[in-house]
Amino acid sequence: MEKKGRSAFHIGNEMTQFQLIQLVFVMFIWMVFGWKVLLYFFIAELIGILLLQTVGYIRHYGLTRKVITEGKYERVSPRHSWDGPSHARAASPV
Numbered sequence: 001m002e003k004k005g006r007s008a009f010h011i012g013n014e015m016t017q018f019q020l021i022q023l024v025f026v027m028f029i030w031m032v033f034g035w036k037v038l039l040y041f042f043i044a045e046l047i048g049i050l051l052l053q054t055v056g057y058i059r060h061y062g063l064t065r066k067v068i069t070e071g072k073y074e075r076v077s078p079r080h081s082w083d084g085p086s087h088a089r090a091a092s093p094v
Contacts, residue, residue: 001013026038029041
């Protein structure tokens, strides 16, 4: 947007569009179903976010880094990811 000389909050910015869609959706839930259903929606949203973050942590960090010194671990590399192509090669018997 900066290259086009527009504000980051311009309606042409895709992120602004997505935020507006999300806001309209939440307002629709509130207007049609009421505040109780909106509360349940936010609780379900929070649970979904927490589950996604937990799975992302487990898949990407693998919890298998070596301890270098007390409280210090080796740097994260592609081999520490359970879903990376480097892990698939390491698991093959060849």
